[in-house]
Amino acid sequence: MDRRDSLDGRTVSTTDRGDVESLLGTEFEVFLNFRGPDTRLNFADCLYHFMDGAGIRVFRDDEEIRKGEAIEGSLEHAIKSSAICMPIFSRNYTSSAWCLRELAYMVDCLKNKDGKKMILPVFFDVNTDDVKLKTGLYHDALQKHEQKFGCDVVQRWKEALREVGLLKGWDLKNRGQGELIRLIVAEVLIKLNRRDKNLPDQLVGMHDYVEDVVRLLDEGSPEVRYIVIHGMGGIGKTTLAMVVFNQISSQFHGCSFLSNVQEASKGGKVVQLQKQLLLEILNFKPVEISDFDAGISQIKRRFRDKKVLIVLDDLNKWDQLTKFAEKRDWFGQGSRIIITTRDTNFLPIKDENQQSSVPMHFEEFKIYQMRELHYRHAHQLFSKHAFRMDSPPYDYDDISCDIIRKASGHPLSLEVIGSSLYCKSKQLWKDTLKKLNLVPTQDVLDKLKISFEMLEDTQKEIxxxxxxxxxxxERIHPHYVWKALDFFPRSDIIVLTRMSLIKIVDDRLLMHDLLRDLGREIVRQENLNVPEKRSRLWCPKVALNVMQTRKGTKNIVALKLTRLSKERDFTSDEFASFPSLRFLELEGGNLAGDFKNLLSSLRWLSWHRCPSELQAVNLCLWNLIVLKLSDSDISGNWNGWGHAWQIVT
Structure with missing residues (x-):
């Protein structure tokens, strides 16, 4: 008897045992095990061809051509390499010693594969009790095998039958063979389509985040749903998406994780990503794609009836989304699209005016805002990188806590700083902590600076x-200043919020400590050695030194002169070299001298413990927008009110 199998696009004759040695090295996905005379020309044949047509690599064995009694060579390799072994139990299944040998070997492999191999039985014209040997159907054939092969061998076969009989499978009760085959092929595609992402070894604190996102995904809902994981750079968005992807991918007919979509779009690699998407979802190479419009057409046509899971990692423009997953009706019921982004401004979500920047194609996007790690998890993550343990040694506990607090629950910072201190001396730890108090870790800044560079000029200024x-x-106060400078604070604040660069809590402007450090480091980098050539001087000692040495320049737009070692008066001569100053913060002291034609650009003056009598003359702050006088004994007859100030608050 000659049998020919299509394997990986090749037709190979397996009549002779020597011929099948050519199959060694071939990787299979499904191993079909069946009794030839019962199903070879009907159910098993149809199932094989349906799976082959779906792009599944199937090894179809026929026990009738086997010679000898040992499982070895290509047959052993085929069973080992197959992710799924599928025995088809028919009424005469146990009359074949080869079927039973293969079944026992499958069970052995299942036990030794740590759950990576599956056995999915088909109960063709028997039920589970027959396979579990609770009926007499298989007993006569097994007794005959005992006479030939011995009790020990047959006992192993019986145990394999009982174990597989307990597994969830399919049966033909109340349904036709065509319907059952369709269900089997769909389930096999789901099982095979696990494309697990490699996760970091030191994964900490993800459990709650994963539960939150899975809840938003609502797997049981038939609607197509879009989930957006949003947060600042380095917060763990991509890692969270990978964990969720690994956890739920087996529930879909096809899945694909497209990394760095923004970067690929800039590099003209959209078509390449579209090809990857089609290949991973369909499990076979699609027709050639000439441009991204052709790719969109293929996606719309081929995914319409498929329940798919797609992750689009790192998007920042609507145009990028349109190339892969613009509309819900491109995908089958129950599909899920997960997007990670630093910036939600491009998405059709409503702002305070209930307006969207792009036409609405979906009822809504489900937004998940990534949070910083809780201190317990931050402590554990840092320790894993710094010590390869879950907690620091006793003598490193205090300094570890100081460094962990500096990182403010930011996973990337904890990883970078912790890794840099692994196996380093205690003195280096102390030096690192000192540096962290002055200049944040450059590796982290490089990551965070990506978001800053995306901003428009006025957004950068804000x-x-x-x-x-x-x-x-309170955001309303600087809002007036920015508006007077012809910025666009209302829309720009929304942009900054959606990019996770700032937060609004109780109507106050807040910012992650690392992002604060990023902003200040950007200003410091304007001129590392000459502070007066920077735009903002927030360090009081530096600002005071520039004033005292009369080194102010037109570059400086903001000064902070608070918390000085002792109060002092600031003279008109000292302010003469700051023609562009728009923000000034003082604490105590006084203004002295003739301020005619000085501070004409000032929009904001904050003066803590302002004196009741000003010593300045000709102080005319015509463009002042905000005056903040806190902890000051100012009365209605304060001589400062006599100056021509435009005061809003």
Missing amino acids: FLDIACYFIGE
Whole structure:
């Protein structure tokens, strides 16, 4: 008897045992095990061809051509390499010693594969009790085998039958063979389509995040749903998406994780990503794609009836989404699209005016805002990188806690700083802590700076103003200043919020400590050695030194002169070299001298413990927008009110 199998696009004759040695090295996905005379020309044949047509690599064995009694060579390799072994139990199944040998070998492999191999039985014209040997159907054949092979061998076969009989499978009760085959092929595609992402070895604190996202995904819902994981750079968005992807991918007919979509789009690699998407979802190479419009057409046509899981990692423009997953009706019921982004401005979600920047194609996007790690998890993550343990040694506990607090629950910071200190001396730890108190870790800044560089010029200015001065301020106050400078604070604040660069809590401007440090480091990098050539001087000692040495320049737009060692008066001569100053913060002291034609650009003056009598003359702050006088004994007859100031608050 000659049998020919299509394997991986090749037709191979397996009549002779020597011929099948050519199959060694071939990787299979499904191993079909069946009794030839019962199903070879009907059910098993149809199932094989349906799976082959779906792109599944199947090894179809026929026990009738086997010679000898040992499982070895290509047959052993085929069973070992197959992710799924599928025995088809028919009424005469146990009359074949080869079927039973293969079944026992499958069970052995299942036990030794740590759950990576599956056995999915088909109960063709028997039921589970027959396979579990609770009926007499298989007993006569097994007794005959005992006479030939011995009790020990047959006992092993019986145990394999009982174990597989307990597994969930399919049966033909109340349904036709065509319907059952369709269900089997769909399930096999789901089982095979696990494309698990490699996760970091030191994974900490993800459990709650994963539960939150899975809840938003609502796997049981038939609607197509879009989930957006949003947060600052380095917070763990991609890692969270990978964990969720690994956990739920087996529930879909096809899945694909497309990394760095933004970067690929800039590099003209959209078509390449579209090809990857089609290949991973369909499990076979699609037709050639000439441009991204052709790719969109293929996606719409081929995914319409498929329940798919797609992750689009790192998007920042609507145009990028349109190339892969613009509309819900491109996908089958129950599909899920997960997007990670630093910036939600491009998405059709409503802002305060209930307006969307792009046409609405979906009822809504489900937004999940990534949070910083809780201290317990931050402590564990840092320790895993710094000590390869879950907690620091006793003598490193205090300094570890100081460094962990500096990282403020930011996973990337904890990883970078912890890894850099692994196996280093205690003195280096102390030096690192000192540096962290002055200049944040450059590796982290490089990651975070990506978001800053995406901003428009006015948005950068607002970000730097907040980082240097306005953290904790009610947003309405600097809003007036920015508006007077012809910025666009209302829309720009929304942009910064959606990019996770700032937060609004109780109507106050807040910012992660690392982002604050990023903003200040950007200003410091304007000129590392000459502070007066920077735009903002928030460090009081530096600002005071520039004033005392009369080195002010037109570059400087903001000064902070608070918490000085002793109060002092500031003279008109000292302010003469700051023609562009728009923000000034003082604490105590006084203004002295003739301020005619000085501070004409000032929009914001914050003066803690302002004196009741000003010593300045000709102080005309015509463009002042905000005056903040806290902890000051100012009365209605304060001589400062006599100056021509435009005061809003």
